[in-house]
Amino acid sequence: MSFEDTADPTTDTESLADSPAAGLDDTTTRRGTGRAVIAARGIDVRYGDTQALSDITMDIPEGMVTALIGPSGCGKSTFLRCINRMNDLIDTCHVDGELRLYDKNVYDDDVDPVALRRKVGMVFQKPNPFPKSIHDNVAYGLNIQGYDGDVDARVEESLRAAALWDEVKGQLDESGLALSGGQQQRLCIARAIAPDPDVVLMDEPASALDPVATSKIEDLIDDLAEEYTVVIVTHNMQQAARISDKTAVFLTGGELVEFGDTDAIFENPDSERVENYITGKFG
Amino acid sequence: MARKGFQRQLVELRENVLYMSEIVLERMRTGLNALETKDESLANEVIEGDHEINELYLELEQNCIDLFALQQPVAGDLRFIAASFKIITDLERVADLATNLGDYTLEATRDMYPNVDIQGIGNAVIEMVESAMTAYAEEDVDACFEIDGRDDEVDDLCERASSIVVRDLIETEIDDGSSDEEIETLMTEVSRLLLTIRDLERVGDHAVNIAARTLYMVDNSDELIY
Numbered sequence: 017m018s019f020e021d022t023a024d025p026t027t028d029t030e031s032l033a034d035s036p037a038a039g040l041d042d043t044t045t046r047r048g049t050g051r052a053v054i055a056a057r058g059i060d061v062r063y064g065d066t067q068a069l070s071d072i073t074m075d076i077p078e079g080m081v082t083a084l085i086g087p088s089g090c091g092k093s094t095f096l097r098c099i100n101r102m103n104d105l106i107d108t109c110h111v112d113g114e115l116r117l118y119d120k121n122v123y124d125d126d127v128d129p130v131a132l133r134r135k136v137g138m139v140f141q142k143p144n145p146f147p148k149s150i151h152d153n154v155a156y157g158l159n160i161q162g163y164d165g166d167v168d169a170r171v172e173e174s175l176r177a178a179a180l181w182d183e184v185k186g187q188l189d190e191s192g193l194a195l196s197g198g199q200q201q202r203l204c205i206a207r208a209i210a211p212d213p214d215v216v217l218m219d220e221p222a223s224a225l226d227p228v229a230t231s232k233i234e235d236l237i238d239d240l241a242e243e244y245t246v247v248i249v250t251h252n253m254q255q256a257a258r259i260s261d262k263t264a265v266f267l268t269g270g271e272l273v274e275f276g277d278t279d280a281i282f283e284n285p286d287s288e289r290v291e292n293y294i295t296g297k298f299g
Numbered sequence: 300m301a302r303k304g305f306q307r308q309l310v311e312l313r314e315n316v317l318y319m320s321e322i323v324l325e326r327m328r329t330g331l332n333a334l335e336t337k338d339e340s341l342a343n344e345v346i347e348g349d350h351e352i353n354e355l356y357l358e359l360e361q362n363c364i365d366l367f368a369l370q371q372p373v374a375g376d377l378r379f380i381a382a383s384f385k386i387i388t389d390l391e392r393v394a395d396l397a398t399n400l401g402d403y404t405l406e407a408t409r410d411m412y413p414n415v416d417i418q419g420i421g422n423a424v425i426e427m428v429e430s431a432m433t434a435y436a437e438e439d440v441d442a443c444f445e446i447d448g449r450d451d452e453v454d455d456l457c458e459r460a461s462s463i464v465v466r467d468l469i470e471t472e473i474d475d476g477s478s479d480e481e482i483e484t485l486m487t488e489v490s491r492l493l494l495t496i497r498d499l500e501r502v503g504d505h506a507v508n509i510a511a512r513t514l515y516m517v518d519n520s521d522e523l524i525y
Contacts, residue, residue: 254371282373284519291374296302 137208143200145192198229330400
């Protein structure tokens, strides 16, 4: 079930955005403002009795690509799904700690998860366009939130931003399901950015795609970071190295072992455990 | 240990770089010996053997490129391959300089000028390369800094030697009665001696380069690079 299905078009989302958060350390990066758009403090996640994340504290910088890497079961996708409260959909999941989007704790009682998910869009591993036209896929979130602007213009803008417009502009009324896998994934990205979110979460967005389609997605992520904060989970460490500004390494036990500039992580990690993981000395 | 094939390739690369350094150092010793003894056969041995080192260099360079392309190394593995990639270039240049010593031997028309300790300088820079390769093999950071310090001493030795060559040979062996032919011959010898000193000094520089890349490999530090 996708979060749009329960959307409330009357929800005011402005309280979740447009306010600065505590600044990050002054690190040299190729872009971004340096301030934190997401600030996690002591995040613990359990699925029933199983600890999935343990005491995660990190600041995700605005306007950059942050990659979450680590072996299977390390909790990186769980953390991603904490950011837009997708874990709320799992009955046994229990989250402790504070996770701020700008200055608002997204786990505060007064936060509407549906409104949150318009500010924090998500793209999944497998392309999941709705069984609707290309146009309506992109317009879906806009219509639900009661967007009062020019929907068609916003659809075009989103498809252009997702590097798909030139390929589909003559077939906007055709089904999104008729597109190739790579095009479907870019359609999903267009759908995610149409409501103009602050953050785009991506959970292995290219893992089901061939190398050419993967390259297009990677180029697109680079472009998206000019406008949005992107957080991506990937099992492909070379992909993380290619496309991200910051990398967070989660290891077994749901522990965030190291978080820093991507070039530093891949050239000279501080942690021997991270060194052993990224060099493939253990899985 | 995962990626066993890759780990085995890294071990082989290290062994091959060390093997290349042994050959290069042997060529340097032979070149220095040829210079001292004016032994043309030794000089030719060094000159003719250079292609073997060039081929080894190209082979190891390709090995490094393959590892970059196919294994996409990161962290310590990346720094090891990157450092090795640079170090084999320095070793190949040292071999070229050894070849120069062979050329100078064949071109020489007189014995090496006794007031200039070419052998002492030569042995010093050979020891620097040996130490640098030991530091690479043993990942010895302290030795890298020690080698860098020795280079200053070698530079001083070379500067003094060059002064002696210019001052002594030109001032003492040229007088009003010297013929043009004598002067031209002497100037050729002076040039050859200065080039010899310069080449040996450059071998020391390459030793420092190897130490610098080793320091980067071990500690991710660029402190000795340039």
